[in-house]
Amino acid sequence: METILTTQISIPLFQILTLLSLTTLALVFGYPRLALILNYCFLISWAYISNMILFTEKGVLKIDSFTFPYIGFGFAILLLATMGLVYSRE
Secondary structure, X not given: OHHHHHOOOOOOHHHXXXXXXXXXXXXXXXXXXXXXXXXXXHHHHHHHHHOHHHHEEOOEEXXXXXXXXXXXXXXXXXXXXXXXXXXXXX
């Protein structure tokens, strides 16, 4: 738990403003499902791609037994959330 609590992640302000504008536009035009998918995609992008330095050690990508399930779980949830939002019968 110590590693998780002490890790600092930086997200560029431009990306936060982009997410805020796209989400606001999607909600204003009545697409809440699109807003949810956008938010989740940005979250995946920030967690896995933007902060890849957390997975590296001295410039070399450190892939261990935790990395693949971590990334696989994130993309599986993205796929399931997308399918659930697209095929919902509301």
